[in-house]
Amino acid sequence: MLTYDDLKSLPETVAGPSYDVRKVTSGIVHFGVGNFFRAHLGYYVDRALALPDQHHWGITGVGLRSGGNSDRKAEEFRAQEGLYSLTEIAANGKAEIRVMGCLKDYLQAPDEPEKVLALLADKATKIISMTITEGGYNIDETTGEFRTSLPAVQEDLANPQKPGTVFGFVVEGLRRRREAGHGGLTIMSCDNLRHNGDVSRKAFVGYARAVDADLADWIDQNVTFPNAMVDRITPSVSDEDKAKLNERSGLKDLQPLLSEDFIQWVIEDKFAAGRPAFEKVGVEFTDQVSAYEHAKIRMLNSSHLILSAAGMLLNLKLVDEVLGEPRVHKFVDSVLEKDVIPTLKAPPGVDLHKYKSTLLTRFSNAAMADQVARIASDATSKAQVFWTETVRAVLEGGRDRTRIVYCMALLLELLRGKNEKGEKIALQEPFLSEDQLKIAASDDFLESINLPAFDSWRDLLTSEIKKEIAHNRELIRKDGVLSSLPV
Structure with a gap:
């Protein structure tokens, strides 16, 4: 001792x-x-x-x-x-x-x-x-x-x-x-x-x-x-x-x-x-603590959730392994660079581009052995907290929605409860009812969009956007995450 x-x-x-x-x-x-x-x-x-x-x-x-x-x-x-x-x-x-x-x-x-x-x-x-x-x-x-x-x-x-x-x-x-x-x-x-x-x-x-x-x-x-x-x-x-x-x-x-x-x-x-x-x-x-909280949630926590959803579907266990996939790395970088940073007010004295680079370096730290499953737990609730402001900023501002729509599809594929190989994923979704879990597991792409994960921006989901979400889910099923990523 x-x-x-x-x-x-x-x-x-x-x-x-x-x-x-x-x-x-x-x-x-x-x-x-x-x-x-x-x-x-x-x-x-x-x-x-x-x-x-x-x-x-x-x-x-x-x-x-x-x-x-x-x-x-x-x-x-x-x-x-x-x-x-x-x-x-x-x-x-x-x-x-x-x-x-x-x-x-x-x-x-x-x-x-x-x-x-x-x-x-x-x-x-x-x-x-x-x-x-x-x-x-x-x-x-x-x-x-x-x-x-x-x-x-x-x-x-x-x-x-x-x-x-x-x-x-x-x-x-x-x-x-x-x-x-x-x-x-x-x-x-x-x-x-x-x-x-x-x-x-x-x-x-x-x-x-x-x-x-x-x-x-x-x-x-x-x-x-x-x-x-x-x-x-x-x-x-x-x-x-x-x-x-x-x-x-x-x-x-x-x-x-x-x-x-x-x-x-x-x-x-x-x-x-x-x-x-x-x-x-x-x-x-x-x-101005709230400004720092804001930046952390929209950059660190939001990208963590993307990595965890992708990792669960790819059957990878650790965050650094997921980010080690070049196409995943490029996608997360693009979401932060093109969708988050332009619509986020930086805290005093903070360079958001440097912050982004720091986050990606931290996520790549293999010594931390950070578990994907831990971050993916309660993804329904986390999406509403971590993604809402970025989703609303992109959709309300008429910005390119390609990456954001793909993130929604990625999340719904996670909630389906199966990885790319069709193997069962051990979901931890404490706030979804049995009926909602059945909807999430079904192949009805449009009905699953009504799950509460999207409640905070549901008013912005036009019929065209819903079709785009469904199309991206089809691509993920057909080609897999790595090939379907819009990078």
């Missing part, structure tokens, strides 16, 4: 903390200690700790589950005193390895609830951050409000001083904080979610209002929720991967971590009780 004593004699190829890890104290409490958090927020905090007078910004991690893998994770973090190694690999194969010392402690909320609540109420805690997944905020998609009907939330509401959910823990911690007169702090979402600060505010204030309206008002007035855009590819790490990472580093790390060399964090500078010197370690502060 990796311990503080090992920092004295790290291998030559491994960088260690340039600060005294023993002097670091906790100022951040983070819920959801996964790989992305450790490679993203942990990365930035680690660098900030190396600056003067920043030692009080260490992180205490909190897990919301116990048993099985959660217990193992807790044991390993504690055994290593929070240390872990990060291997960053560029698309050209160059690797940099460093040991991170930002994680000061790890608590399991179900087993140590009072410790967690005391920490949240502690005056030294200035930021509560989280990576609880995009769907973890419990917001009703129809009303836009926090759902109190969830059984786990109902349990917390029945006994708010003994919480089990992240909402219950944070709000009870804030109640105790208010009683102690310690003032507000910042709740910071690190999830890949548009307007994540606004969503967080709705979730936590919504839960608080169901507990105590006065407490909800206090939170609304004293706690800040900055919006942020986060970006870094951080794949899962199997036991086999761990062995390979440790072989490369020469360490005996129980929790080694892998990521690409690219990282980005754009956030509003709205911190109620101070923050690390993030501006000195590469974090971008702006009041």
Whole structure:
């Protein structure tokens, strides 16, 4: 295992903390200690700790589950005193390895609830951050409000001083904080979610209002929720991967971590009780976070979805393999260059053409082994979020629609549930009904256009465009993806 004593004699190829890890104290409490958090927020905090007078910004991690893998994770973090190694690999194969010392402690909320609540109420805690997944905020998609009907939330509401959910823990911690007169702090979402600060505010204030309206008002007035855009590819790490990472580093790390060399964090500078010197370690502060979110969704996420649909039909497993097909590469490049960039307003100081090149380089990074099936899951919902503005801009603007129409055909062929060889695809479409899945699997090209994947631009689908979609599906069936791509 990796311990503080090992920092004295790290291998030559491994960088260690340039600060005294023993002097670091906790100022951040983070819920959801996964790989992305450790490679993203942990990365930035680690660098900030190396600056003067920043030692009080260490992180205490909190897990919301116990048993099985959660217990193992807790044991390993504690055994290593929070240390872990990060291997960053560029698309050209160059690797940099460093040991991170930002994680000061790890608590399991179900087993140590009072410790967690005391920490949240502690005056030294200035930021509560989280990576609880995009769907973890419990917001009703129809009303836009926090759902109190969830059984786990109902349990917390029945006994708010003994919480089990992240909402219950944070709000009870804030109640105790208010009683102690310690003032507000910042709740910071690190999830890949548009307007994540606004969503967080709705979730936590919504839960608080169901507990105590006065407490909800206090939170609304004293706690800040900055919006942020986060970006870094951080794949899962199997036991086999761990062995390979440790072989490369020469360490005996129980929790080694892998990521690409690219990282980005754009956030509003709205911190109620101070923050690390993030501006000195590469974090971008702006009041126009939505512009960066916009660019990421229309360029990164939209092209990811194209690659995943093509990859599933071609029976390729990894994103870099799909992009390695020259015709696919050329097609994705053309969609971004001809359909997206001309209809997208760039964020301040961002060159969209350079951003496009960076994305394609990142997608080609074989070391990430990014799974096509992961990206293709819930394609129906993703298309409405990632493709809508580009589709509408092209169709409403009377632009060349060849590539966009082909993308629609590609998506419907994915939803059909069979690859080019006629083999069944394991679809993950949680929001399609059984009847809709039957329509998707049928050979009625025109009826399948009525599936909800196209709801956000259905009003623009003329009979001529529908015929073009059907024709492209016929070409994909007859000639295959690579031959039918309009490049």
